[in-house]
C-alpha cells in the first residue's frame with residue numbers, strides 16, 4: 001500500500017491543515033500495512049515507499065522528517081498554484097513508468113479549498129471517486145472505511161470507499177497534528193510532470209499582500225466582524241487590531257453580502273472553516289451557519305451589545321459592549337506594548 005499526501009506550505013512551512021492530513025496519511029499507511037500482514041515499516045523496506053509527501057516547490061524536509069515521512073516528491077515546473085496542473089502531477093505519480101509496482105493506493109490532502117479542488121480535478125482526470133472532509137480512514141483490506149463530515153460538520157457520515165486508489169481530504173478541524181515518534185531520513189525525488197497547455201489555464205498569478213503570509217484558514221488569530229461593524233470603513237480598527245496581534249480579519253456573510261468585504265474573508269458554512277488559537281467575534285450574532293465555520297477555534301471571545309446573542313453563549317469569554325468603544329480601547333492598550341513581540345506569535 002502506498003499513500004501519497006499532498007502537502008501545502010505557507011512561507012516555507014507546512015500548513016496546520018496539511019500537518020493534520022500527514023497525520024491521517026501516516027496512520028492509514030501503518031494500518032494498511034498491518035492489514036496486509038506486513039510490518040508497519042514506513043521507510044519502504046517492504047518494496048517501494050509506502051508513505052510519501054508531494055510538495056510543489058521547495059520541500060520542507062525538517063518538518064517532513066518530524067512527521068516521519070521517508071519520501072518526498074518535489075514537483076517543479078509549475079509556477080504557483082494551478083489546480084489542474086497539480087492534479088496532473090499527482091496522476092503521473094499514481095501510475096509511474098517504468099515501475100508500476102510503486103503505484104499509489106491512496107492520495108490524501110488537506111480539506112482546504114486547494115486540497116479539495118486538486119483532488120476533485122484528480123478524480124475527474126482518473127475517473128476515481130473522492131471523499132471530502134474525512135475525520136478517519138481505515139483500510140479493511142478491500143475498501144477504506146471512512147468517517148467524514150457532512151453539512152459543514154453538523155453530521156458525521158460513515159461510509160465505505162471502494163476504489164483502486166482512494167482520494168480523500170482531511171477535515172481541517174478534526175484530526176490533531178501529531179509528529180512521529182521517530183525522525184525520518186527524508187529522501188527527495190525530483191518530479192517534472194508533462195503538462196498540456198490547458199493544464200495551466202487556471203492558475204494563481206498573485207497572492208494578496210498585507211496578511212504577513214497568513215491565510216484565513218491557517219491564521220492563529222482571527223478578528224471577526226459582522227453587521228455590528230456597520231460599514232466598510234468600520235473595519236479599519238479591526239484591521240489594526242489584527243495587525244497588532246499577528247492575525248487576519250474574517251467576516252460574517254452579511255458583511256460580504258453588503259459588499260463591505262470580499263467573500264474570501266467569509267467565515268462559515270459557505271465560507272472558510274477556521275481553526276485559530278483565538279477568534280475574536282465582534283458584532284456577530286452567531287448564526288448556526290457562522291458557527292459551522294468557527295467552532296474549530298481553540299478560544300472564542302465575543303463582543304456584542306446583546307448579552308443573549310448566540311455567539312455570546314458559545315464564547316469562552318464575552319464582553320457586553322459596543323465594539324466601536326471596546327476595539328479602539330484594545331488597540332490603544334496593545335499599541336503601548338507594540339515595541340515588544342506579538343502577543344500571539346504567528347504560526
Ligand SMILES: Cc1cc2nc3c(=O)[nH]c(=O)nc-3n(C[C@H](O)[C@H](O)[C@H](O)COP(=O)(O)OP(=O)(O)OC[C@H]3O[C@@H](n4cnc5c(N)ncnc54)[C@H](O)[C@@H]3O)c2cc1C
Nearest residue numbers: 226227228252253268269270283284285289290304305323
Ligand atoms: C444557506 C446559508 C448559508 C449561510 N452561510 C453563512 C456563512 O458561511 N457565514 C455566515 O456568517 N453566515 C452565513 N449565513 C447567514 C447567517 O444565517 C446569518 O444571517 C449571518 O451569519 C448573520 O451575520 P451577522 O452576525 O453579521 O449579522 P446579525 O445576525 O444581524 O448580527 C449582528 C450582531 O451585531 C450585534 N451588534 C450590533 N451593533 C453592535 C455594536 N455596535 N457593538 C457590538 N455588537 C453589535 C447585534 O447585537 C447582533 O448580535 C448563511 C445563511 C444561509 C441560509
